[in-house]
Amino acid sequence: MKTLKVALLGAGNVGSQVARILLEDSDVLAARTGARLELVGIAVRNVDAPREYAAPQALYTTDASALVRGADIVIELMGGLEPARTLILEAIEHGATVVTGNKALLAVDGPALYEKADAAGVQLSYEAAVAGAIPILRPITDSLAGDKITRVMGIVNGTTNFILDAMDSTGAEFSDALAEATRLGYAEADPTADIEGHDAAAKGAILASLAFHTRYALEDVHCEGITGVTATDIAAAKDAGYVIKLLAIAEKLDGGVSVRVHPTLLPREHPLGAVRGAFNAVFVEAESAGELMFYGRGAGGSPTASAVMGDVVSAARRLVLGGPGRTDSTIEVLPVLPIDAVSTQYYIHLDAADQPGVLSKISALFAENGVSIESMRQTVHREHTENEGPGSAELRIVTHRAGEAALAATVEAIKGLDVINSVTSVLRVEGV
Amino acid sequence: MKTLKVALLGAGNVGSQVARILLEDSDVLAARTGARLELVGIAVRNVDAPREYAAPQALYTTDASALVRGADIVIELMGGLEPARTLILEAIEHGATVVTGNKALLAVDGPALYEKADAAGVQLSYEAAVAGAIPILRPITDSLAGDKITRVMGIVNGTTNFILDAMDSTGAEFSDALAEATRLGYAEADPTADIEGHDAAAKGAILASLAFHTRYALEDVHCEGITGVTATDIAAAKDAGYVIKLLAIAEKLDGGVSVRVHPTLLPREHPLGAVRGAFNAVFVEAESAGELMFYGRGAGGSPTASAVMGDVVSAARRLVLGGPGRTDSTIEVLPVLPIDAVSTQYYIHLDAADQPGVLSKISALFAENGVSIESMRQTVHREHTENEGPGSAELRIVTHRAGEAALAATVEAIKGLDVINSVTSVLRVEGV
Numbered sequence: 001m002k003t004l005k006v007a008l009l010g011a012g013n014v015g016s017q018v019a020r021i022l023l024e025d026s027d028v029l030a031a032r033t034g035a036r037l038e039l040v041g042i043a044v045r046n047v048d049a050p051r052e053y054a055a056p057q058a059l060y061t062t063d064a065s066a067l068v069r070g071a072d073i074v075i076e077l078m079g080g081l082e083p084a085r086t087l088i089l090e091a092i093e094h095g096a097t098v099v100t101g102n103k104a105l106l107a108v109d110g111p112a113l114y115e116k117a118d119a120a121g122v123q124l125s126y127e128a129a130v131a132g133a134i135p136i137l138r139p140i141t142d143s144l145a146g147d148k149i150t151r152v153m154g155i156v157n158g159t160t161n162f163i164l165d166a167m168d169s170t171g172a173e174f175s176d177a178l179a180e181a182t183r184l185g186y187a188e189a190d191p192t193a194d195i196e197g198h199d200a201a202a203k204g205a206i207l208a209s210l211a212f213h214t215r216y217a218l219e220d221v222h223c224e225g226i227t228g229v230t231a232t233d234i235a236a237a238k239d240a241g242y243v244i245k246l247l248a249i250a251e252k253l254d255g256g257v258s259v260r261v262h263p264t265l266l267p268r269e270h271p272l273g274a275v276r277g278a279f280n281a282v283f284v285e286a287e288s289a290g291e292l293m294f295y296g297r298g299a300g301g302s303p304t305a306s307a308v309m310g311d312v313v314s315a316a317r318r319l320v321l322g323g324p325g326r327t328d329s330t331i332e333v334l335p336v337l338p339i340d341a342v343s344t345q346y347y348i349h350l351d352a353a354d355q356p357g358v359l360s361k362i363s364a365l366f367a368e369n370g371v372s373i374e375s376m377r378q379t380v381h382r383e384h385t386e387n388e389g390p391g392s393a394e395l396r397i398v399t400h401r402a403g404e405a406a407l408a409a410t411v412e413a414i415k416g417l418d419v420i421n422s423v424t425s426v427l428r429v430e431g432v
Numbered sequence: 433m434k435t436l437k438v439a440l441l442g443a444g445n446v447g448s449q450v451a452r453i454l455l456e457d458s459d460v461l462a463a464r465t466g467a468r469l470e471l472v473g474i475a476v477r478n479v480d481a482p483r484e485y486a487a488p489q490a491l492y493t494t495d496a497s498a499l500v501r502g503a504d505i506v507i508e509l510m511g512g513l514e515p516a517r518t519l520i521l522e523a524i525e526h527g528a529t530v531v532t533g534n535k536a537l538l539a540v541d542g543p544a545l546y547e548k549a550d551a552a553g554v555q556l557s558y559e560a561a562v563a564g565a566i567p568i569l570r571p572i573t574d575s576l577a578g579d580k581i582t583r584v585m586g587i588v589n590g591t592t593n594f595i596l597d598a599m600d601s602t603g604a605e606f607s608d609a610l611a612e613a614t615r616l617g618y619a620e621a622d623p624t625a626d627i628e629g630h631d632a633a634a635k636g637a638i639l640a641s642l643a644f645h646t647r648y649a650l651e652d653v654h655c656e657g658i659t660g661v662t663a664t665d666i667a668a669a670k671d672a673g674y675v676i677k678l679l680a681i682a683e684k685l686d687g688g689v690s691v692r693v694h695p696t697l698l699p700r701e702h703p704l705g706a707v708r709g710a711f712n713a714v715f716v717e718a719e720s721a722g723e724l725m726f727y728g729r730g731a732g733g734s735p736t737a738s739a740v741m742g743d744v745v746s747a748a749r750r751l752v753l754g755g756p757g758r759t760d761s762t763i764e765v766l767p768v769l770p771i772d773a774v775s776t777q778y779y780i781h782l783d784a785a786d787q788p789g790v791l792s793k794i795s796a797l798f799a800e801n802g803v804s805i806e807s808m809r810q811t812v813h814r815e816h817t818e819n820e821g822p823g824s825a826e827l828r829i830v831t832h833r834a835g836e837a838a839l840a841a842t843v844e845a846i847k848g849l850d851v852i853n854s855v856t857s858v859l860r861v862e863g864v
Contacts, residue, residue, distance in 0.1 A: 017720065021578060032577050032645075127575065133721040135575030142574070143559065143567030145464050146453060146741020213464075271727055274706040288449065289565040289728060289738035295703055296724035306721035309578020321753060 003036040004316055007071035007096075009043045009064055009087055010078035013301030014101060014128070016053040018075060018308050023055060029309075033316035041067040043078075043087075052301070069094055073315050075308060076100040077128075085109060092120050097319065099311040101128030101304060107202030107218040114215055123318065125311035130206050131156050131280045133303030134296040135310065140210045140284070148287040149211040151251045153264075153430060156203040158278035158298045159194035160226050160246040162186045164234075164263075165276050168243055173231045186278055196225035197246060197261040204248030207282065208259040211250050214333050216259055221248075222339040224262040233425045236349050236396060237265050240377075243273045247430065256337040262428060265347050270431040283431075343401045345374065345429040350395040350414065351421040354380050358393065358419045365417070369410040371402040392421060398429065435468040436748055439503035439528075441475045441496050441519055442510035445733030446533060446560070448485040450507060450740050455487060461741075465748035473499040475510075475519075484733070501526050505747050507740060508532040517541055524552050529751065531743040533560030533736060539634030539650040546647055555750065557743035562638050563588050563712045565735030566728040567742065572642045572716070579718040581643040583683045585696075585862060588635040590710035590730040591626035592658050592678040594618045596666075596695075597708050600675055605663045618710055628657035629678060629693040636680030639714065640691040643682050644766050652768040653680075654692040661695050665857045668781050668828060669697050672809075675705045679862065688769040694860060697779050702863040715863075775833045777806065777861035782827040782846065783853040786812050790825065790851045797849070801842040803834040824853060830861065 008019055022029070022039045029037050042055060043064035061067060064087055068074050074091040076098065078084045084105050091098050098117065100106070106113070106129050117124035127137040131154060140149070155161050159181060166177040178195065181187035193199045201221040208216045226246050237244050242265040250259045266273045271293045275281040280298030285291055297303040352358050359378070366373055379394040399407070407426070415423055440451055454461070454471045461469050474487060475496035493499060496519055500506050506523040508530065510516045516537050523530050530549065532538070538545070538561050549556040559569040563586060572581070587593050591613060598609040610627065613619035625631045633653040640648045658678050669676050674697040682691045698705045703725045707713040712730030717723055729735040784790050791810070798805055811826040831839070839858070847855055 021720065025578075025580075028580070029578065134724060135571035138570050138575050139567035139726075142746050143570050143742040144738065145745035146457075146461065147738040148457075148460070269706075269708070271706065274701075274703065276701070286738060288453065288734040288741070290732070290735050292566060292726075292728035294571075294724075294726055297722045300722070302720040303722050306576065306579040306718060309720070310575040313577035314574050318753075321750075 001030065001034070001036055002320060003038050004072040004319055005040045005070060006037050006073045006075065006312070007041055007043070007067040008039060009067070009074065009076045009084070011042050011044045011051055011060070012077065013052070014304045014308065015042070015077040016051055017301045017305030018077065019055045020053045021305060021309050029313065033313050034320040035316050037312070037316060040071060043067050065090060068096065071096050072319060073097045073099065073312060075312065076102055077308065078102070079104065081105055081108065088113060089116065092116050092122055092124070095120065095122055097123045097315040099125045099308060099315060101126065101308055103129035103199070103202045103206065107205050110206065110209065111215040111217055123315055125315060126206065127311045128304045128307040130203055131282055131294070132296065132298035132300065133306050134280055134282060134294050134298065135307070136282050136294050137210060138310070138314070139294060144284070144286055144289060147289050149284060150287060151285040152207050152211045152249070152282060153272065154203065154207055154248045154280070154282040155245055155272055155275050156207070156248050156280055156282070156298060157194055157200040157246060158280060159187045159191060160200070161275065161280070162278045163195070164226060164229065164244055164246065167229070167231060167234045168238060171231055171235065174227065174229055195227055197223045200246060200248045200261045204250060204259050204261050207248060208250035208257060211284070212252065212257050212334050214257070216336060220259055220336040222260040222262070226263050229263050230425070233349070233427065236425070237347070237427070240396060241268055242266060242347070242429070243268050244427065245272060247272070249430070251342070252334065253337055253341060256335040256341070258337050258339070258342045260339060260342065265427050265429040266431045272431065340404045343403045345401055345432060346399045346407050347425070347427045347429050348397045348399070348411065349424040350397070351424055352393045352395055353419040353421065354391040354393040355419055361417055361419060362395070362414060365413045366399070366410055369406050369413065371406050371410050372400045374398045374400050433462065433466070433468055434752060435470050436504040436751055437472045437502060438469050438505045438507065438744070439473055439475070439499040440471060441499070441506065441508045441516070443474050443476045443483055443492070444509065444511070445484070446736045446740065447474070447509040448483055449733045449737035450509065451487045452485045453737060453741050461745065465745050466752040467748050469744070469748060472503060475499050497522060500528065503528050504751060505529045505531065505744060507744065508534055509740065510534070511536065513537055513540065520545060521548060524548050524554055524556070527552065527554055529555045529747040531557045531740060531747060533558065533740055535561035535631070535634045535638065539637050542638065542641065543647040543649055555747055557747060558638065559743045560736045560739040562635055563714055564728065564730035564732065565738050566712055566714060566726050566730070567739070568714050568726050569642060570742070570746070571726065576716070576718055576721060579720045581716060581718045583681070583717040584639050584643045584714060585704065586635065586639055586680045586712070586714040587677055587704055587707050588639070588680050588712055588714070588730060589626055589632040589678060590712060591619045591623060592632070593707065593712070594710045595627070596658060596661065596676055596678065599661070599663060599666045600670060603663055603667065606659060606661055627659055629655045632678060632680045632693045636682060636691050636693050639680060640682035640689060643716070644684065644689050646689070646765050648691055648768060652691050654694070654771040656694040658695050662857070665781070665859065668857070669779070669859070672828060673700055674698060674779070674861070675700050676859065677704060679704070681862070683774070684766065685769055685773060688767040688773070690769050690771070690774045692771060692774065697859050697861040698863045704863065772836045775835045777833055777864060778831045778839050779857070779859045779861050780829045780831070780843065781856040782829070783856055784825045784827055785851045785853065786823040786825040787851055793849055793851060794827070794846060797845045798831070798842055801838050801845065803838050803842050804832045806830045806832050
């Protein structure tokens with residue numbers, strides 16, 4: 001039986017679990033791949049650091065570069081841009097198959113790395129970088145290879161899903177839900193990358209690349225986080241039968257692709273609406289297959305290690321078979337469209353004066369800007385009428401599909417009306 | 433560019449859509465596989481029959497056997513046992529890769545066919561036979577290849593899910609919900625295979641084979657349908673926070689595997705609980721990955737064609753690469769355990785006399801049989817007390833995990849109590 005030398009770069013949460021599986025399940029892996037997977041070394045910064053799972057001490061080394069040069073399969077789980085990028089490039093140059101879970105690096109340098117791997121005829125796999133344990137890479141690249149994907153919508157960040165879910169079930173404000181997420185370990189000390197949507201955007205770029213057989217990077221993704229979502233937004237959405245989720249959306253439109261991350265209203269009965277807590281899910285729409293959803297854990301050492309090992313087994317099978325195999329040739333490169341090219345339904349929450357004629361003034365502004373209204377609900381609050389003049393009216397408007405620019409112009413015009421106290425929220429709606 | 437000859441057997445709902453994709457998307461398929469996929473013929477019973485999608489007339493032939501002998505890839509979508517089995521065996525003998533969506537044949541003859549294909553060194557793929565459009569074959573065989581699956585639970589029959597969903601949302605009795613499903617085209621004129629669980633059992637055998645790298649056939653599956661599920665069962669389950677689903681379950685236990693199909697109570701917030709109408713979903717538990725779910729359309733021409741084409745593209749890629757590749761060698765064959773070996777929680781609904789001492793008599797019987805009670809709820813109905821003697825009490829009991837035999841003995845003993853009017857339902861509970 002052939003032996004394949006495996007180099008592991010990094011021994012954090014995920015790396016430790018990958019080492020454990022490689023060492024403890026070597027017979028099963030040999031049966032499933034047709035090759036012995038020999039872990040030849042684990043590159044770490046400090047060989048003596050305490051670890052959750054301790055491999056034989058002799059396997060730890062600080063010389064990652066030497067490890068890479070002697071390996072058939074290189075598993076990069078260091079994270080960050082450098083030295084991960086340099087080591088992956090070295091692996092590619094030496095003809096090693098690369099498996100990585102490094103979404104930050106792929107989001108920035110993915111297109112360049114994929115091209116280098118293609119040119120060298122080696123495989124670069126990254127299942128763990130997309131949605132943790134959820135098998136999404138192979139379903140898209142293999143199972144749906146005879147179909148045409150039209151849209152992908154993913155809940156791909158567990159921290160923000162946990163926060164939004166907590167706000168939805170307890171009515172908490174964003175800051176309180178974030179504090180709770182931090183206390184429970186679902187949010188990092190500096191949660192910026194999560195709550196501003198950057199992590200979701202990195203994964204969105206990868207999902208879009210997979211779905212549309214083209215290569216997108218982080219800079220192609222329009223990104224809005226959840227820091228502006230209020231308890232009022234959540235309550236109003238809930239009241240109208242919606243739930244607010246942070247979605248990474250990659251969508252094929254006339255003339256190109258839109259890749260974007262933003263808080264989105266979904267009908268509560270939508271399959272993505274039921275994804276709770278720190279779970280992730282990717283909802284795929286394809287021409288023939290229709291609607292599909294893939295659900296599972298988006299993070300954590302063991303779950304992510306499972307995804308890494310799926311890539312490793314596939315890589316080993318291909319190497320046993322005798323080659324890296326064909327990567328897709330791209331038929332047409334779909335350009336990235338600006339957010340203005342996207343047309344979605346919108347939910348708008350207004351605080352207006354309770355006066356005759358308000359509704360007609362607002363409706364007229366929508367009409368002038370070519371945005372048509374699907375539904376409009378008014379709730380009048382009269383508690384203070386006697387002391388403070390006219391009461392206020394809460395207006396909840398759901399539009400038909402409209403362009404970003406037309407909607408923005410409408411909202412600006414509404415803000416200028418003297419009968420409007422405030423525009424409380426403007427949110428996109430999907431999945432209706 | 434290499435050309436691969438593709439023979440299509442059958443031109444029904446799915447076959448027609450596969451023909452359409454092969455003919456209309458040939459450039460995309462060539463780019464994705466590295467080979468031209470040439471549809472060399474479509475075997476049908478009557479070349480002149482009217483069809484939903486009409487391929488060039490010259491492609492239709494009644495000589496399936498000749499077609500098979502000249503093909504690199506044979507797509508079998510005729511359904512039924514014969515002549516499908518004979519043609520697949522011919523294809524294997526001639527070294528053609530086989531793609532089939534024929535779950536009935538696989539359930540009966542799967543193990544023999546897989547062995548023949550292995551022996552001949554050809555690939556036999558069957559994504560479309562498991563859960564329609566849902567990519568489940570490759571996630572299990574590839575993405576989770578470095579993990580260990582412990583349990584698979586699937587809603588794999590759309591007809592029964594539609595019926596149970598209708599009963600749940602409208603309170604209808606089984607017969608009325610079935611009539612509605614028939615009227616809407618979700619149930620066939622003879623719904624036996626669906627409502628008795630046979631179709632789910634066939635898919636359960638395939639799922640179990642995939643998940644546990646062994647080969648199971650229909651006869652290994654313990655099967656109970658949904659004809660005994662009443663509106664009372666559904667209402668009581670709903671009231672207690674459960675939903676009733678027909679599940680195909682394949683589970684690794686000490687000493688073997690249990691494969692079974694039966695109506696099951698699931699907590700309403702379980703991911704499978706949200707699978708509505710005719711949709712399918714497969715819930716997978718793996719050691720490292722944790723909980724995963726795959727959701728999508730379980731039937732229909734286009735969705736199923738998408739799954740077939742995924743198999744065709746993968747087959748073509750392998751043929752371009754130069755070989756059929758390695759099939760798993762099985763490490764250990766896990767024997768099938770009888771239903772008695774399974775231990776689950778049970779939900780029991782009793783109609784008892786409202787007398788002192790009833791609860792203690794019932795509890796004593798549970799204790800005698802070694803079944804422990806998790807919760808017990810009693811609702812007393814006293815409407816008729818004055819005229820008809822003592823009123824009746826409804827008892828709802830959820831047990832801790834118990835074996836089938838112990839539970840059956842308990843229920844038998846309870847039925848013998850003079851204070852018991854009837855045992856209204858006994859249902860298994862999963863996913864708690």
